[in-house]
Amino acid sequence: MSPPVDPHVPRSESPDAPEARVHFRRTFVRVMSVQVTALVLLWWLQLRYTH
């Protein structure tokens, strides 16, 4: 038997809604793209200037 769900626990706004999933995926890809670009740039600076 599954445990009772606490009525005080607020549900996140429809986490399973398809548009929420699409929005999250898009945001995640954007943020990670910027993150990877920043890391690649720092890596390039290190390679170019550290001997």
Next chain:
Amino acid sequence: MHWLNWAIVVVYLVYVVIDGIRLSKGTKGIEGYFLANRSLPWWAVGLSVMATQLSAVTMIGTTGQGATDGMRFVQFYFGLPLAMVILGVTLVPFLHGAKVFTAYEYLEKRFDAKTRSLTSLLFLVSRGMSCGTIIAAPAVVFSAIFGWPISWCVALIGVPTVIYTMIGGVQAVTWADVKQMFIIVGALVAIVIVLILKLPVSTDTALRIAGAAGRMQTFDFSFDLTKTYTFWSGILGGTFLMLSYFGTDQSQVQRYLTARSVPEARSSLLMSAYWKIPLQALILLIGIMVFVFYLFQAPPMLWNPAHERRVRTADSSAYNALQSRYSEALDARRQAALHIGDPSSASHSAGAPNALDVFRATDVVVSAVRDEALKSAEQVTGEPSRDVNYIMPRFVLEQLPLGLAGIFIAAVMAAAMSSIAAELNSLSTATVIDFYRRWAKPEASDAHYLAVSKAATGVWGIFACVVATYAATLGSLIEVVNRFGSFFYGSILGVFILAMIPRARAAGAFFGMLAGMGAVAAVTFGIPSVSFLWHNLVGAVMVVTVGLLLSAVGGRVAGRT
């Protein structure tokens, strides 16, 4: 400092206070005072989140760290973007949707009153003390540079902040943060431009020299749990640290609770996800450029002018002997640095030692002499030198053109004030909502709670100023409190993770939190030794594991009876 620079600082301080009072006119009731009636646009909240994280320590200490240690420190922030995305889909909708004033209030709705009160109390103790240290850091530097008593410097930063935070509430704090963020970024960009113009070599050569001195080394891929700044500690430990800080610390949570909606709250956090790493890299790069600048212009042996005076007075002949060795080492290093940028130099000919190797050898000699000076400063003064914090202020005051030094000092104050204001506002919120309204006076008018909230902000402001004034003498106590604070950061995150798991029970959360704090205390004191960036991960995992086990056992016992 020139009167024009002081005029800029005074105009800034007066403007911040007047603007805070002007914004207070729209604040009626505690919902407006603490949460701006949940009406703020995402970009203002996002800038406020970023300004709160940028303290005076960032402006002074991080640039100094860039000058002495290079880019390594940026690894600390590698986990931040991922943490922001995770929070955007987990805690932000829960907390915003629960319509709470404090993150801890939500824990009572989910678990029980004792879990709420304990987490809120831990927040009050650690943040109350850390607020004092945030004021103390720039105050100590200003005191040494300008020769003023420390209490004046504390008052200069603390009093205007307390006034506008107390009167204006979160509206004043957020909109002041927005303006302060523009001042901070403007000052940083102006310094970059001045540095590029002042360097006697091209930017490319400057970076090559910095690279030769090891300052451009960003990544450390070694998996060593005792090392603080590595790629892995940043990505894994850093993610949990940022989840704890942005997800459970009221000073941050309260920023995004003021947003109009959940999507706007998410967007405000994503602003940090996009900009934090580039901004920190820029700040460290400024420090690196300052290091290169002082290769061509003789830097002081000790950057802290107060320590320099005391060491010189204590034993002038020994100091002068050290100074002359330092000057010789600097000359040799300057010549070596010039050869790196000069293709026609003799060192580029066949058989001559490599210019970069020569430069590295001379840099080692300079560092060795400076280490001797730092040791004698610590012996004479009996204080840790923290000399790195004086590099940027002295560069600014001695090298920047008229007016820009004033803008930088105003930016340092802006950075300090934005952090202090957010903390005072959140301390007042937790005091009134989690203790006064919850335990002392549950029924009263909104006007009564508003008056108590303003008084609480004022009391916390005075407390922070007193702690800051005696920070030097309270040094070890503050360190103990800060260390104590790190015990429960990850543990509180663990409790919030449990809150999102339906099968978790109140007893599991409470005792899980105690177990998490115990585990972090163990690794802090070296059983086994683990660097602080990993502590939050240890705490959170322990709380969730123990919390779920106890909840399962409790559930079975309840099922049998």
